[in-house]
Amino acid sequence: MAKPTAQHRDARLEEVMTGTTVFNVPFPADLSTLKGMSPLVIRFPYSVEYVHSYGQDSPFFAGLANRKLLGTRCAPCRYTYATPRLHCPACGRETDWTELPQEGRVHTFTTCYYGSEEFLKETPFHLILVEFDGVDTLLLARLIGVAGPEEIRIDMKVRAKFRRNSQLKTTDVYFVPT
Amino acid sequence: MVSGGVSKFVKARPDATFQKMVKEAFDYALGDVPRLKTDRIDGSVGSYFSDHFTRQLMAGIMATDYLGLCPKPNKRVEGGGATGGLCFQTAWESVASGRMNCCVAFGFETMSRVQTWKGNEFIALASDVNFDYPVGGFYSGYYAMMVNRHIHEFGTTLEQMAMVSVKNHGNACFNPYAQKRKRITIQDVRNAEMVAYPLTLLDICVMSDGAAVCILADEETAFQLTDKPVRITGVGTGTDMMRMADRPRGKVILAPNEKESDYRNLTYPGVHSFRAGRSAALQAYRMGGIKDPLREIDFVELHDAYTSSEIQTYEDLALCRYGEGGRFIEEGHPFLPRIDYGMKLKKKGTIPVNPSGGLIACGHPVGATGLMQAVFAFWQIQGTIRRHFGSGELQLQKAERGLIHSHAGTGTYVTVSILERGW
Numbered sequence: 001m002a003k004p005t006a007q008h009r010d011a012r013l014e015e016v017m018t019g020t021t022v023f024n025v026p027f028p029a030d031l032s033t034l035k036g037m038s039p040l041v042i043r044f045p046y047s048v049e050y051v052h053s054y055g056q057d058s059p060f061f062a063g064l065a066n067r068k069l070l071g072t073r074c075a076p077c078r079y080t081y082a083t084p085r086l087h088c089p090a091c092g093r094e095t096d097w098t099e100l101p102q103e104g105r106v107h108t109f110t111t112c113y114y115g116s117e118e119f120l121k122e123t124p125f126h127l128i129l130v131e132f133d134g135v136d137t138l139l140l141a142r143l144i145g146v147a148g149p150e151e152i153r154i155d156m157k158v159r160a161k162f163r164r165n166s167q168l169k170t171t172d173v174y175f176v177p178t
Numbered sequence: 179m180v181s182g183g184v185s186k187f188v189k190a191r192p193d194a195t196f197q198k199m200v201k202e203a204f205d206y207a208l209g210d211v212p213r214l215k216t217d218r219i220d221g222s223v224g225s226y227f228s229d230h231f232t233r234q235l236m237a238g239i240m241a242t243d244y245l246g247l248c249p250k251p252n253k254r255v256e257g258g259g260a261t262g263g264l265c266f267q268t269a270w271e272s273v274a275s276g277r278m279n280c281c282v283a284f285g286f287e288t289m290s291r292v293q294t295w296k297g298n299e300f301i302a303l304a305s306d307v308n309f310d311y312p313v314g315g316f317y318s319g320y321y322a323m324m325v326n327r328h329i330h331e332f333g334t335t336l337e338q339m340a341m342v343s344v345k346n347h348g349n350a351c352f353n354p355y356a357q358k359r360k361r362i363t364i365q366d367v368r369n370a371e372m373v374a375y376p377l378t379l380l381d382i383c384v385m386s387d388g389a390a391v392c393i394l395a396d397e398e399t400a401f402q403l404t405d406k407p408v409r410i411t412g413v414g415t416g417t418d419m420m421r422m423a424d425r426p427r428g429k430v431i432l433a434p435n436e437k438e439s440d441y442r443n444l445t446y447p448g449v450h451s452f453r454a455g456r457s458a459a460l461q462a463y464r465m466g467g468i469k470d471p472l473r474e475i476d477f478v479e480l481h482d483a484y485t486s487s488e489i490q491t492y493e494d495l496a497l498c499r500y501g502e503g504g505r506f507i508e509e510g511h512p513f514l515p516r517i518d519y520g521m522k523l524k525k526k527g528t529i530p531v532n533p534s535g536g537l538i539a540c541g542h543p544v545g546a547t548g549l550m551q552a553v554f555a556f557w558q559i560q561g562t563i564r565r566h567f568g569s570g571e572l573q574l575q576k577a578e579r580g581l582i583h584s585h586a587g588t589g590t591y592v593t594v595s596i597l598e599r600g601w
Contacts, residue, residue, distance in 0.1 A: 005366070005369070007366070007369060007370060007371075014293075014294070015293060015294075016293070017292075017293050038193075039192040039193045039194075041192050044233070046233065052307075054308055057308050057309075081424070082423065083309050083421055083423045083424060085424070089419075107327065107449070108323045108324070108326045108327040108330070108449060109323060109326060110319050110322035110323045110326060110374045110375050111374065111375040112314060112316050112318070112319045112322075112373075112374045113371075113372050113373060113374065113375075114295070114298075114316070114318070114373050114374070115295070115298065115314060115315075115316045115319070116295060116296075116298045116299035116301075116302045116314075116315050116316050117293070117295040117296045117298070117299045118299055118315070119314045119315070119316065120295050122314070125314055127313060127314055127319050127323060128323075129323060129422065129423055129449065136426075136427070137423055137424050137425075137426075138422070138423035138424075138449075139423055140309065140310050140313050140421075140422070140423050141313060142313060142314065148375075149375040149376075154326070154327070154330045169312045170308065170309050170310075170312050170313060171312055171313055
């Protein structure tokens with residue numbers, strides 16, 4: 001049998017957030033021993049529903065629902081934002097909505113084998129920053145249709161696809177290799 | 179700076195609330211300057227990153243009242259991962275402005291109260307919730323994307339990244355405040371579980387519970403309290419666009435030891451470099467009169483949340499040129515001269531980086547981290563590592579001037595402060 005490595009020795013079960021319900025705890029007669037007591041740990045659920053407004057970014061999401069990828073353009077600065085912003089940080093003026101190309105290239109990428117709790121069930125998933133011809137900034141999106149990082153290359157061509165049933169989220173657009 | 183203290187960073191402190199952890203660090207710091215009585219403290223600044231982790235609004239005042247510092251001034255400072263560094267600089271401002279003669283900076287985080295993946299979700303909320311978070315919010319994923327571009331631009335290797343992990347875990351073997359103290363190899367790092375390609379479990383720091391305290395004073399007060407105060411001679415704070423996707427692709431902001439022809443074909447910062455880090459460093463260097471950081475600074479404690487970001491930060495701090503960070507570690511420059519890492523290094527110890535073991539080995543309870551770096555740097559400069567660590571392996575022979583660096587988001591807030599021997 002192979003000798004255990006650091007990786008073997010460090011293996012451990014993941015902590016879970018479930019526990020036993022306790023209705024009573026032991027208590028000493030002598031109060032001076034209380035400082036040696038083990039800490040009491042209780043479960044404390046916390047959930048909240050927001051009414052989240054996309055505000056001035058709303059047209060981007062309406063665009064996705066209509067299979068359009070929208071960015072914004074500052075004409076005086078000749079600068080196009082792939083991830084939209086209604087005001088140009090360089091000159092302070094309001095930008096105009098513009099349609100982006102639906103084909104681009106991978107600027108950089110990763111494959112996530114773990115993730116935040118909300119996305120853990122979707123792992124492994126692939127994140128890319130997409131660059132478009134004639135556009136000055138990038139767009140963060142998912143890449144699908146590849147098995148792993150070995151199938152993704154920087155500068156690889158990708159094409160936008162849209163969910164038919166819009167969720168009104170930025171993930172309504174995703175990319176596949178062309 | 180006249181004193182500091184750290185409540186050891188660990189995976190979980192169920193035995194203590196955040197107030198108690200801050201109190202431990204505060205009492206340690208007070209114990210180190212017996213001449214300081216609390217009535218001489220004019221006020222405090224508190225830092226913690228996330229209301230979600232703490233699940234307690236106005237936690238800053240709860241720590242302040244626990245320390246007995248009411249009704250004196252206090253406020254909370256927050257800026258993601260750089261929260262601790264910002265807190266340190268705010269305490270410095272309080273003294274430098276003349277508002278206070280003596281100010282306490284305290285920071286803490288209690289991250290064990292949620293499960294690791296929920297914690298990653300809280301951290302990922304520090305990315306644009308309209309455009310970035312819903313795509314798969316995960317900071318390790320963001321840093322993985324940044325280093326993949328760094329690899330593409332500069333040819334940085336996974337082995338060079340792993341060397342950062344070997345160094346920082348190795349240094350930590352001699353730091354009782356570190357929680358991951360082990361001799362590892364490049365192969366161990368690469369064989370560890372993949373988290374976000376190419377970052378493995380050993381490329382990434384861990385969430386922790388912990389607290390740290392720094393006590394700052396004006397020069398006159400400082401010399402009344404200690405014979406060995408440390409002078410803060412430079413501060414810089416940089417920022418950048420929250421969304422990585424928005425980072426411009428322009429020209430490098432040149433350090434005093436660089437010229438435009440060094441970077442003919444490089445667009446900057448893109449997603450491979452941290453403009454905020456470069457901006458913070460240049461402000462601090464200008465204020466501290468530093469022209470050639472590699473030669474004029476003796477050691478660095480920097481924000482190695484990822485091995486990759488340590489390499490990127492060598493470049494931002496102009497310890498080497500942009501693109502040379504990988505080679506910088508491969509040649510051995512940021513290793514400690516007297517420690518055996520089990521590998522051959524050509525130019526070992528030019529400028530030790532993270533002699534404490536950094537975030538990778540000590541952990542990253544966000545609001546405390548930047549202050550912990552200040553405490554370790556303070557002890558290095560005082561020459562008191564042996565007393566505080568119980569052994570002197572990590573005490574650098576020349577430690578007159580150190581740099582501390584605290585970093586948030588995907589390089590969104592960065593602080594750089596220069597600490598020097600003040601006596």
